[in-house]
Amino acid sequence: MTSRTSRARGGFCPDQRDRTQLVCIDPGRVREIWPLVAPLIKGAIVRTGLSSFTTIERDILSGIALLWVAWNGSSIEAVASTSVQQTEAGKVCVVTACAGAGMTRWLALIRGIEAYAAKEGCRCVRIFGRKGWARVLEGYEETHSIIDKRLP
Secondary structure, three states, X not given: OOOOOHHHOOEEOOOOOOOOEEEEOOOOOHHHHHHHHHHHXXXXXXXXXXXXXXXXXXXXXXXXXXXXEEEOOOOEEEEEEEEEEEEXXXXXXXXXXXXXXXXXXXXXXXXXXXXXXXXXXXXXXXXXXXXXXXXXXXXXXXXOOOOOOOOO
């Protein structure tokens, strides 16, 4: 990450009528919550096979990546991780993992991650995940594909 997470502190709730809020976990306190959310992150990674849990865990615990939770006031409904990456075309905020239940309650909270990415000077938010994300997230389109050939 090219800049630290000072602008990501606190929560962001795009719709105050909904109790579920997006909270960016302070990297200095992420170890306190990690045992509660690690199984969710790991499950998402195992399902897609798009990244390494060990790498994402290391990046989150070291403060290179950010940990976000959808908090309803009494429990965590979803969790996501992001990483700001410098590409040849500019900065990109990558959602490296996302998992949770009750998606309709927290899906709109992506706006908070988008706002963070814009403040960090990112040209886009990129999601590595299942194809279905493009169908449920407004304004997102499939621009590239990841294709695999399984080898014996």
